[in-house]
Amino acid sequence: MSTITDYPTAQGEDVFSFWPRHNAAIQRRxxxxxxxxxxxxxxxxxxxxxxxxxxxxxxxxxxxxxxxxHGVLRCVVKLDGELIEKCVIDVGYLHRGxxxxxESKTYQEFMPYTDRMxxxxxxxxxxxxxxxxxxxxxxxxxxxxQWIRMMMSELARxxxxxxxxxxxxxxxxxxxxxxxAFQGREDLYNIFDEVAGARFTVSHARxxxxxxxxxPRAFELIHDFVDRYPDxxxxxxxxxxxxxxxxxxxxxxxxxxxxxxIALGLTGPNLRGSGIPYDIRRFEPYLKYDEVxxxxxLRTEGDCLAxxxxxxxEMLESIRIIKQCLDRLPDGxxxxxxxxxxxxSKDAVYYSMEGLIHxxxxxxxxxxxxxxxTAYHAIESPKGELGYYLESDGTGNPWRxxxxxxxxxNLQGLEHMMEGHPVADIVVLIGSIDPxxxxxxx
Amino acid sequence: xxxKEGYLTTTVDAVVNWARSxxxxxxxxxxxxxAIEMMAFAGPKYDVARFGSEAMRFSPRQADLMIVxxxxxxxxxxxxxxVWDQMADPKWCIAMGxxxxxxxxxxxxxxxxGIDNFLPVDVYISGCPPRPEAVIHALMDIQEKIxxxxxxxxDYERGEVRGPxxxxxxxVLTADGGKLISPDVLYHQNDA
Amino acid sequence: xxDDAKNTETKTSEHRSHETLKFFFTPVEPPKPxxxxxxxxxxxxxxxxxxxxxxxxxxxxxxxxxYAGEHLVYVEKERIVxxxxxxxxxxGFTYLVDLGGVDRFTEEDRFEVFYNLVNIDxxxxxxxxxxxxxxxxxxxxxxxxxxxxxWNERECYDMLGLIFDGHPDLRRMYMxxxxxxxxxxxxxxxxxxxxxxPLPPQTPExxxxxxxxAAAHGxxxxxxxxxxxxxxxxxx
Numbered sequence: 001m002s003t004i005t006d007y008p009t010a011q012g013e014d015v016f017s018f019w020p021r022h023n024a025a026i027q028r029r030x031x032x033x034x035x036x037x038x039x040x041x042x043x044x045x046x047x048x049x050x051x052x053x054x055x056x057x058x059x060x061x062x063x064x065x066x067x068x069x070h071g072v073l074r075c076v077v078k079l080d081g082e083l084i085e086k087c088v089i090d091v092g093y094l095h096r097g098x099x100x101x102x103e104s105k106t107y108q109e110f111m112p113y114t115d116r117m118x119x120x121x122x123x124x125x126x127x128x129x130x131x132x133x134x135x136x137x138x139x140x141x142x143x144x145x146q147w148i149r150m151m152m153s154e155l156a157r158x159x160x161x162x163x164x165x166x167x168x169x170x171x172x173x174x175x176x177x178x179x180x181a182f183q184g185r186e187d188l189y190n191i192f193d194e195v196a197g198a199r200f201t202v203s204h205a206r207x208x209x210x211x212x213x214x215x216p217r218a219f220e221l222i223h224d225f226v227d228r229y230p231d232x233x234x235x236x237x238x239x240x241x242x243x244x245x246x247x248x249x250x251x252x253x254x255x256x257x258x259x260x261x262i263a264l265g266l267t268g269p270n271l272r273g274s275g276i277p278y279d280i281r282r283f284e285p286y287l288k289y290d291e292v293x294x295x296x297x298l299r300t301e302g303d304c305l306a307x308x309x310x311x312x313x314e315m316l317e318s319i320r321i322i323k324q325c326l327d328r329l330p331d332g333x334x335x336x337x338x339x340x341x342x343x344x345s346k347d348a349v350y351y352s353m354e355g356l357i358h359x360x361x362x363x364x365x366x367x368x369x370x371x372x373x374t375a376y377h378a379i380e381s382p383k384g385e386l387g388y389y390l391e392s393d394g395t396g397n398p399w400r401x402x403x404x405x406x407x408x409x410n411l412q413g414l415e416h417m418m419e420g421h422p423v424a425d426i427v428v429l430i431g432s433i434d435p436x437x438x439x440x441x442x
Numbered sequence: 443x444x445x446k447e448g449y450l451t452t453t454v455d456a457v458v459n460w461a462r463s464x465x466x467x468x469x470x471x472x473x474x475x476x477a478i479e480m481m482a483f484a485g486p487k488y489d490v491a492r493f494g495s496e497a498m499r500f501s502p503r504q505a506d507l508m509i510v511x512x513x514x515x516x517x518x519x520x521x522x523x524x525v526w527d528q529m530a531d532p533k534w535c536i537a538m539g540x541x542x543x544x545x546x547x548x549x550x551x552x553x554x555x556g557i558d559n560f561l562p563v564d565v566y567i568s569g570c571p572p573r574p575e576a577v578i579h580a581l582m583d584i585q586e587k588i589x590x591x592x593x594x595x596x597d598y599e600r601g602e603v604r605g606p607x608x609x610x611x612x613x614v615l616t617a618d619g620g621k622l623i624s625p626d627v628l629y630h631q632n633d634a
Numbered sequence: 635x636x637d638d639a640k641n642t643e644t645k646t647s648e649h650r651s652h653e654t655l656k657f658f659f660t661p662v663e664p665p666k667p668x669x670x671x672x673x674x675x676x677x678x679x680x681x682x683x684x685x686x687x688x689x690x691x692x693x694x695x696x697x698x699x700x701y702a703g704e705h706l707v708y709v710e711k712e713r714i715v716x717x718x719x720x721x722x723x724x725x726g727f728t729y730l731v732d733l734g735g736v737d738r739f740t741e742e743d744r745f746e747v748f749y750n751l752v753n754i755d756x757x758x759x760x761x762x763x764x765x766x767x768x769x770x771x772x773x774x775x776x777x778x779x780x781x782x783x784x785w786n787e788r789e790c791y792d793m794l795g796l797i798f799d800g801h802p803d804l805r806r807m808y809m810x811x812x813x814x815x816x817x818x819x820x821x822x823x824x825x826x827x828x829x830x831x832p833l834p835p836q837t838p839e840x841x842x843x844x845x846x847x848a849a850a851h852g853x854x855x856x857x858x859x860x861x862x863x864x865x866x867x868x869x870x
Contacts, residue, residue, distance in 0.1 A: 018520050018521070018524070019517065019520065019810040019811070019812050020812070021810070021811040021812045022517075022806075022810035022811040022812055024811075025805050025806075025811045026805075029803055029805065033803075064518060064521050065471065065500075065521055065522070065525055066500070067500035071472075071473065071474070071477070072473055072518055072521075091807070091808065092515070092517055092806075092807060092808035092809060092810070093473075093515055093517050093518040093521070094473060094474060094512075094513070094515055094518065095515050095517065095552045095808035095809065096513060096515065096548050096550060096552045096553050097550045097551055097552040097817055097818075097824075098548075098550075099793075099818060100550060100551075100817060100818050100822075100824060101548070101549075101550045101824065103820075104824060112547060112570075113547070115475075116474065116475050116547075119474060119475035119478060120478065131673065134672075134673055135671065135673035135674070135702050136702065138671045138672070138673075138702070139672075140672040141672070163478070167481075178485075179485060179486050182481065182482060182485035182486060182487075183485070183486050183487065185482070185485075186482065186485065186486070186487045189482075199479075199482075199571075199573065200475075200478065200479075200571075201475060201570065201571060262728050262729050262754070263728075263780070263781045263782065264781055264782055265729070265730055265731070265780070265781070265782025265783075267731075276754065278729075278754050283677065283754070283757060284675045284676075284677045284757075284759070285675075286673070286675075373701050373702070374699075374701060374704070374706060374761075375701065375702045375704065376704065376732075376750060376759075376761065377673065378731070385731065387731065387732060387750075389732065389734065389748070389750070391736060399736075400736045400737070402732070402734040402736075402748075404731060404732040404750070408785065408786075408789075409782060409785070409786075411785075412781075412782065412784060412785045416781075437474070438474050438475065441515075441808060442808070516810075516831035516832075516833065517808075517809070517810050517831075519833055519834050520834045522834075523834030523835070524834075527838045527858075531858055531859060532859075533858065549824070549825065550824050550825065550826070551817055551822070551823070551824065551825055551826025551827075551831075552808075552809075552817075552826075554833065554846070555846060555847060556849055558849040558854055558855075559833055559843065559846065559847070559848045559849045559854075560833045560834045560835075560836065560843060560848070560855060561855060562854065562855045562856055562857050562858075
């Protein structure tokens with residue numbers, strides 16, 4: 001058993017107290033941030049000669065293990081009574097180093113890691129990765145695969161928003177919505193299960209297309225979903241839109257103006273809640289988004305209620321997109337036909353020699369984009385702009401994978417947003433920003 | 443007074459263990475994707491409330507089962523250990539998913555390669571993420587373990603070196619009825 | 635017939651014949667001309683912005699690369715803040731999407747920092763890159779212009795060790811401050827360095843576990859009722 005007690009500590013103590021240098025750095029940052037606040041207090045104290053007998057000022061640590069922080073997020077806040085004067089957000093409790101891991105995997109092998117990043121909408125991450133690699137290597141994807149990918153991405157968007165709704169409301173106190181939202185997610189899980197074999201961390205998209213085609217049963221399930229759910233979602237909206245408690249908790253909380261939103265780099269519904277019409281599906285259409293009809297919900301208030309409305313409307317728009325996909329789905333192959341770009345079909349692998357060799361080579365080496373190629377491709381994931389910046393060195397493993405995770409940039413904005421709000425609003429704010437820590441921490 | 447296992451203590455044991463196993467209060471240490479499956483396991487379809495685990499308590503003082511769901515980073519490990527230490531006896535731990543059990547697909551510098559490096563795990567669940575049925579199975583395993591494991595004699599003599607009770611496993615003998623089956627026996631069963 | 639049978643075709647045509655297949659150990663693809671990349675988007679085609687940059691900064695713009703329809707501009711490290719200010723104020727690239735570092739693992743100019751900028755109103759995207767040598771890891775920070783760069787630059791520092799001058803709060807992003815290495819550098823091993831990140835103690839009052847594979851080497855922690863008695867006296 002190898003245990004050592006003399007790990008270097010900041011205070012020179014013998015007992016390691018939970019990353020001392022790290023906590024000291026956070027404390028230093030907290031103290032030095034907005035130092036003018038302390039000066040103002042000091043000036044007020046000198047004037048009033050009143051001591052802070054009740055200790056209204058305190059430093060509170062929220063997380064990393066906390067029921068309402070959407071994963072492992074740590075907020076160190078300096079409070080004045082109930083009001084947050086300044087806060088420091090500490091992420092990294094879920095850091096894996098997948099950018100470094102990616103450098104030792106082939107492009108196709110990295111697919112399951114993308115699932116586990118934004119684990120509320122894994123299909124969207126898969127599609128984002130495939131698109132980025134296909135852009136890097138110049139691979140063309142057949143039409144049917146693009147339509148199916150679009151449809152499944154929109155189902156993933158609905159799934160993610162359902163979880164956002166359920167967990168956001170559960171954190172605010174309304175537990176029934178959690179159960180309804182999870183029943184909705186179970187119906188979606190049935191669809192993903194039928195399509196891809198796994199409930200939610202599917203790795204169904206392949207570079208160059210999809211793994212397998214949709215079965216008739218999958219189409220039945222999707223039809224059933226889009227027939228039933230608009231009314232159900234509308235029912236939730238009817239319950240919540242004019243619910244005094246919900247509106248009261250969300251209205252005016254976390255207001256972000258349009259300029260601030262751009263300056264802070266917020267993405268997704270957070271940006272659209274402040275009035276900026278930036279949606280990658282319209283900005284830089286990928287897959288077949290320029291051929292389907294849908295609106296981008298936009299609000300200008302910039303508070304949590306606006307973001308709530310946008311996400312609810314996005315769910316209904318996604319159902320609209322799925323219906324159009326179902327109507328317009330063309331027949332055709334579901335994967336590119338080039339052996340250096342995509343897997344051969346299973347029949348070719350089993351019944352032909354070239355198929356077997358291609359399958360082996362594709363698994364072993366995989367796609368090899370040109371040396372020195374760089375590409376960035378972004379999609380509109382439910383959280384915002386999810387982009388992959390890829391650099392290739394000519395081999396089958398990427399040289400550098402940089403994941404532009406929307407939750408990471410949104411959390412930056414959260415640090416700014418939380419200041420000036422009472423502690424009770426933290427829950428609502430985190431819920432409305434909708435971070436996924438697996439993505440923010442990579 | 444020297445408590446020994448007798449009719450009275452074993453009956454009390456049975457009652458206490460029955461109560462403990464049917465009212466497990468999980469503390470969901472939900473870290474990552476497995477946390478979503480754990481939420482589904484608490485959701486309407488794979489209801490865990492029917493097993494008595496309705497109250498998912500996030501406070502370690504009020505819980506007795508910690509379900510670590512998701513990969514544990516080195517930074518987070520200390521927080522988890524501290525939460526574990528704050529839980530009162532008796533407590534059990536489930537390592538849910540491949541990442542909590544062994545580090546899973548994340549064989550890299552940031553992920554602890556299995557929480558059993560710093561936590562005493564009772565049940566491991568494999569899967570990435572495990573289906574809620576698998577988590578229910580693990581919960582039932584813990585219930586089985588509780589029913590067979592604890593005794594008030596053990597509680598009474600806390601601190602004394604008592605080894606853990608072996609699980610109720612059948613004794614499988616070799617074909618000639620002589621020795622218990624084990625790898626040693628199997629490898630050498632055809633020796634002279 | 636399986637569902638993806640639509641993807642098979644008879645492999646009798648000449649160019650699919652197995653005699654003409656060549657497999658290299660690392661098959662190297664030649665770059666495709668840009669017009670053929672099916673994923674190239676109109677938003678990344680910004681030659682006019684690059685021309686404006688060259689006009690305004692002349693020699694500070696080192697190189698320009700176009701691949702997959704994307705324009706990538708290499709800029710001198712010292713002028714990056716001026717370039718970004720020009721792009722933000724005069725060209726309208728007000729939105730910083732991403733900022734990151736790359737370890738090229740070459741002798742000269744080992745690191746690079748890239749900036750992905752977006753002009754929302756005119757629908758344009760541009761990538762700017764800066765080369766950083768290992769001898770001088772200081773890079774001017776753009777947090778004064780783009781507040782969104784704050785955490786990204788911290789992550790770059792954490793992962794690669796690049797120091798951003800003028801950053802208000804340059805701490806580590808993901809790894810704890812007690813960690814002393816830069817993980818994304820190519821020489822850092824993937825599994826980490828044993829002892830660099832200690833695990834919690836095996837008992838509440840023990841010492842840290844420095845062996846990341848403690849369980850595999852036989853020291854699994856025991857249940858709390860089997861832990862050794864504490865030396866600390868109960869403060870009742």
